[in-house]
Each structure stands twice: as C-alpha cells, then as structure tokens.
Amino acid sequence: MQETTISILGAGAWGASLANLAIANGNRVRVWSRRGSETLSAVLQGADIVLSAISMKGVREVASQIQSLTPSPETIFVTATKGLEPETIYTPSQIWQSCFPHHPVVVLSGPNLSKEIDQSLPAATVVASRVATAAATVQLAFSSSRFRVYTNPDPVGVELGGTLKNVIAIASGVCDGLHLGTNAKAALVTRGLTEMVRIGNCWGAKTETFYGLSGLGDLLATCNSPLSRNYQVGYQLAGGETLAQILAKLPGTAEGVNTCQVLVQLARQQNIVIPITEQVYRLLQGEVTPQQALDELMLRDIKPEYN
Numbered sequence: 038m039q040e041t042t043i044s045i046l047g048a049g050a051w052g053a054s055l056a057n058l059a060i061a062n063g064n065r066v067r068v069w070s071r072r073g074s075e076t077l078s079a080v081l082q083g084a085d086i087v088l089s090a091i092s093m094k095g096v097r098e099v100a101s102q103i104q105s106l107t108p109s110p111e112t113i114f115v116t117a118t119k120g121l122e123p124e125t126i127y128t129p130s131q132i133w134q135s136c137f138p139h140h141p142v143v144v145l146s147g148p149n150l151s152k153e154i155d156q157s158l159p160a161a162t163v164v165a166s167r168v169a170t171a172a173a174t175v176q177l178a179f180s181s182s183r184f185r186v187y188t189n190p191d192p193v194g195v196e197l198g199g200t201l202k203n204v205i206a207i208a209s210g211v212c213d214g215l216h217l218g219t220n221a222k223a224a225l226v227t228r229g230l231t232e233m234v235r236i237g238n239c240w241g242a243k244t245e246t247f248y249g250l251s252g253l254g255d256l257l258a259t260c261n262s263p264l265s266r267n268y269q270v271g272y273q274l275a276g277g278e279t280l281a282q283i284l285a286k287l288p289g290t291a292e293g294v295n296t297c298q299v300l301v302q303l304a305r306q307q308n309i310v311i312p313i314t315e316q317v318y319r320l321l322q323g324e325v326t327p328q329q330a331l332d333e334l335m336l337r338d339i340k341p342e343y344n
C-alpha cells in the first residue's frame with residue numbers, strides 16, 4: 038500500500054485510537070495535542086491527510102490556527118468530531134469547509150467505541166465527502182482486517198448520525214438506569230431515530246444515511262454500551278447523581294450534553310418536534326426527574342406512527 042502522511046489533531050481517546058489504526062496500516066503518522074511539545078506547524082509539515090479528533094469546543098480555534106499556516110492545496114481534512122457549534126449551529130465539517138473552502142473535507146463516523154478499537158476488536162466506519170477521490174484516499178489509509186471502512190457521498194448526514202445519536206444515548210442510559218426493560222429501550226431507540234431523521238432533513242441530510250452505520254449503527258452501539266460516555270451520563274442521572282457530579286468524574290467528553298442544548302434551540306426556532314431530545318434537555322437542566330421525563334413522553338397526545 039502507498040504510504041500516506043497523516044497528521045492527527047487531538048490525543049484524547051479517539052485521536053489515539055485512530056493514530057494506532059493509521060500506524061498499524063504503515064502510514065507515516067504524527068499526533069498534535071495542545072498539551073504536547075510539538076508545534077502545529079511542525080506536525081502539519083508534508084501532511085496528505087489532517088485528521089481532527091478534537092472535541093467540539095476546540096474545533097473552531099484549531100481550524101483558525103491552521104488557516105494561518107496555509108496548508109498545501111492537496112491536503113485532505115478529515116473530521117471525526119461528533120458535536121455542533123452552539124453559536125453557528127455548524128457541524129464540525131462545516132467549520133472545516135468554511136475555513137478551507139478549496140480543500141476536500143471528509144467526515145469519519147460510525148459505531149466506533151474507542152476502547153473496543155483499542156482492543157483490536159472488529160469494527161466498521163464510514164468516510165463521507167462530496168469529493169469522492171478524497172473519501173477513497175481516507176478509506177485506503179484506514180482500511181484493515183479489523184477496521185472496515187465504507188465510503189458515502191452524504192457528509193453532513195454521516196456526521197449528524199454520530200452527533201444526534203449522542204442525545205438518544207443519554208436517554209438510553211436513563212432507560213437502563215431506571216430498569217425499564219427491552220420493550221422500552223426498543224421504542225426509545227426507534228423513536229429516537231425518527232427524531233434524528235427529522236432534524237437531519239433540516240440540514241439537507243439524506244434519510245437513508247440515518248439507516249446506515251453512521252446513524253442506526255452508531256445509535257445501536259452507544260445506546261447499548263456502558264463504554265459510551267453519553268450513555269453513562271444518562272445511567273448515572275437515573276441513579277440520582279447530578280450532572281455536575283457525573284461530568285466531574287467522566288473520562289473524556291460527552292458531546293451529547295452540549296448537542297442537546299443546541300438542538301432544542303434549533304427545534305424551538307424551526308418548530309421541529311423532538312420530544313425525546315426535549316425531555317433529555319429538561320433532565321440535564323434539572324427541570325424534571327428521570328421518572329417525570331418518562332411520564333411526559335408516555336402521556337403525549339396519541340398520534341399515528343408516521344406523520
């Protein structure tokens with residue numbers, strides 16, 4: 038395989054896992070972290086691919102710093118962040134594309150709990166871009182016998198699958214924490230997917246994308262695994278802990294907490310009906326207990342399944 042130079046931004050859980058996958062494939066890999074000793078400029082030198090696994094709150098700042106370094110026009114930017122920018126409601130790929138309008142931008146997203154990837158357990162993911170050749174380059178760089186990479190032409194749909202499911206993963210954690218059973222979980226996840234499609238369509242994402250690995254796939258992974266930090270937030274809220282207590286001891290980032298706020302703001306502006314997300318928001322704000330949130334969802338006006 039042709040050797041590719043990959044610069045990975047962010048040395049958190051996901052950045053480290055992706056770096057290991059890229060190294061195992063024989064790529065030349067450099068990792069930048071804000072706490073590391075190497076400068077951004079040094080780490081980006083000669084990069085064919087710049088992959089960001091920075092949590093949402095740092096994306097704009099790092100993308101702006103890279104703008105001043107004028108990367109080569111051939112550089113492909115890959116984003117693996119699952120979040121939304123509160124001020125603009127931009128997705129991470131929209132931030133990268135707005136900072137680098139003439140570069141290809143690729144979204145990498147799927148059911149990829151980093152702890153399982155670190156154990157070399159098999160997993161699949163999606164790389165999505167409007168530039169098919171860029172997605173194919175990233176696919177080749179990361180594909181292996183333990184990491185199966187699919188391409189997709191709907192970057193925002195793929196990205197929103199990974200982002201929106203985090204809120205439903207919080208709700209699923211609550212569902213399991215309250216011991217509501219398998220029927221309840223199936224209903225929650227299925228109706229959660231309906232909300233994801235409804236919101237995603239506002240961004241112009243394709244409905245079918247949400248039924249693939251980056252939507253339903255990631256939803257199933259995070260809604261059923263205690264390895265998911267978002268799931269853990271919900272599970273521990275159901276156990277009576279406060280959000281502040283949970284976040285203080287959580288390893289890494291639970292993007293669903295901020296994503297939920299952004300979604301509720303958007304839904305209220307645009308009259309999008311997202312009852313599960315709305316109840317997760319109220320729970321995170323401390324406005325309802327887990328049991329009250331459940332009761333409110335169960336006692337909504339009765340309606341047809343599809344409309």
Ligand SMILES: NC(=O)C1=CN([C@@H]2O[C@H](COP(=O)(O)OP(=O)(O)OC[C@H]3O[C@@H](n4cnc5c(N)ncnc54)[C@H](O)[C@@H]3O)[C@@H](O)[C@H]2O)C=CC1
Binds near residue numbers: 052090099151288
């Ligand atoms: N851990 C996982 O299993 C997966 C995580 N993701 C996504 O990847 C992103 C990162 O997640 P994790 O690595 O788990 O989180 P983490 O909390 O372990 O790491 C976050 C990284 O972002 C960096 N960062 C934060 N703010 C920054 C700033 N202002 N400037 C520069 N760097 C900054 C941190 O230094 C750290 O390297 C999130 O959006 C998450 O949803 C996606 C798939 C899997």
Ligand SMILES: O=C(CO)COP(=O)(O)O
Binds near residue numbers: 255259264292
């Ligand atoms: O997105 C993930 C797996 O695909 C990771 O989920 P958490 O951020 O909830 O840990």
